[in-house]
Amino acid sequence: MKKIGVLTSGGDSPGMNAAIRAVVRKAIFHGLEVYGIYHGYAGLISGKIEKLELGSVGDIIHRGGTMLYTARCEEFKTLEGQKKGIEQLKKHGIEGLVVIGGDGSYRGAKKLTEHGFPCVGVPGTIDNDIPGTDFTVGFDTALNTVIDAIDKIRDTATSHERTYVIEVMGRHAGDIALWSGLAGGAESILIPEADFEMDDIIARLKRGHERGKKHSIIIVAEGVGSGVEIGKKIQEMTNFETRVSVLGHIQRGGSPTAFDRVLASRLGAFAVELLLNNQGGRCVGIQNNQLVHHDMLEILDQKHTIEQKMYQLSKELSI
Template sequence: MKRIGVLTSGGDSPGMNAAIRAVVRKAIFHDVEVYGIYSGYAGLISGDIKKLELGSVGDIIHRGGTMLYTARCEEFKTLEGQKKGIEQLKKFGIEGLVVIGGDGSFRGAEKLTEHGYPTVGVPGTIDNDIPGTDFTIGFDTALNTVIEAIDKIRDTATSHERTYVIEVMGRDAGDLALWAGLADGAETIMIPEVNEDMEDIIKRLERGHQRGKKHSIIVVAEGVGSGVEIGKVIQDKTDLETRVTVLGHIQRGGSPTAQDRVLASRLGAKAVEMLLEGQAGKMVGIENNQLVSHEIDEVLARPHELDNAMYKLSKELSI
């Protein structure tokens, strides 16, 4: 294999640039040409593809987002769209592809592999919802962004003696809410994996108020429901002054942490190694700080698993 491609797809996450850099430089180290595919699978279909050199990825390791841009592409979900993408890869002489993204991106990579096209996936998503890896690229940076925001909100919550509901990202997985809630001492953490009884939350808040607690922090993953609606219910049922903060896309941006830069570098380089070894249809991940690989179809078939021990601890420490 003498020419490979790299693309980023789906939601962006801090550290994607570090992964792109690792793919490009690892490949060039092994005398393999690298072509960047811009705007994900949409760019693959349209042929928005350019050769990348060492200098193309200089000075990007510390930057958030992705220099290759990203987009969601409904057309690539169709057989016709996939064939168009493969024709572009053949046109540019690209023999293998590294796909950086989440589960939707991996589904596209799996389709390419089914059509006989070698593809390796690198997990990049702030939700940390990909099975087969302890951490995904961007999770640590997003987590620190959330923690910093909650720290600041707690200051004003203390000053005004208010209850604050903070909505964070996490449509199907509550890792971001759970880790941030535990790190910031939240009184309640609401995540998609656990069906919290609203009455229990109300009773916990009332008990705290009765023992003299002046403020409370409630972290809600977006997959549970609207933070605004939850805040309204809490205020109506407790008569406690309640404010809501929806952190939104601020969680996706920012310079990646050292952990995300190192993780992205290791995963990106390993993906190139796997392609050069003839591996395809696999995802590279990290488990117990060791690089591992799994079949993409097996990863997509497994549900995201909650760390129940961590969730239980968060409940025990928030009494």
């Protein structure tokens, strides 16, 4: 293998640039040429492809977002779109591809592999919802952004003696909510992976109020529903003054944490190693601090889960 490509797809996440840097420099170290594909699969179809040098990825390891930009592409879900992409890869002599992204990005990479073009997936998403890895690139940074927001909101909640509902991202996964809620001392955490009853949440709030507690924090994962609607229900059922904060896309931005920079660097370099060994159709990850790789098809068929003991712990500590 002499030439490889790298692209980022789907939602951006902090650490993607660190992963791109690792792919480019690891590949060049081993004598490969590296081509950056801009704007994800849409850019692949339209041929937005440029050769990357060592200097192309200088001064990006600390930057959020992705220097290759990203986009969603409905056309690539079609056989015709996939063939157009492969034609562009062949036109530039690219023999292998590293795809940095989440579930949808992996599905595109799987299609290319099925057409005989080897791809390796690197998990880049703040949602931490990719099976086969303990952590995805960007999760730790997003988590710390949420915790910082919770700490600031708690100051206001305390000053005004209010209940605050904070809606966080995560798509259909509750990892951001669970981890931030536990780290931020939330009174209740609502996630898609666990059933909840409003009556239980209300009872918990009232018990705290009766013992003199002046404020409460409720964390709601977006996969559960609207934080605004839940806030309205809480105020109606308790008559406690309630405010809602929807953190939104602020969670996706910012300079990646040291953890995400190191994780992205390790996974990006590992992806290049797999391509050098002619191993396509794989996705890399980290489990028990060890680099691992799995069959992409098997991973896509698995269901994301959370650590139930951690969720139980959050309930026990917020009595």
